[in-house]
Amino acid sequence: MSKTVYYAHSMHLYNTEQEERDILTLENMGFEVVNPSSLDVQLRFDARKKFPKEVDEHYMTFFSEEVGKCDALAFR
Secondary structure (H helix, E strand, O other): OOEEEEEEEEEHHOOHHHHHHHHHHHHOOOOEOOOOOOHHHHHHHHHHHOOOOHOOOOOOHHHHHHHHHOOOEEEE
């Protein structure tokens, strides 16, 4: 089973060549990358927003929980 890493990075890097290089580097280190800009993470976040009781006034709580599910954290 591969280990997961949450790739925390600025939104201005979403869908850029730099993001692609960073992800490739992490994958080459043996990690499965959890990328907040990926469609699956965005869909989970959007689904959570539909239930007001589930959304903290500080939406970053969702992403903190995603980090907590991973084995490692990488940030740029």
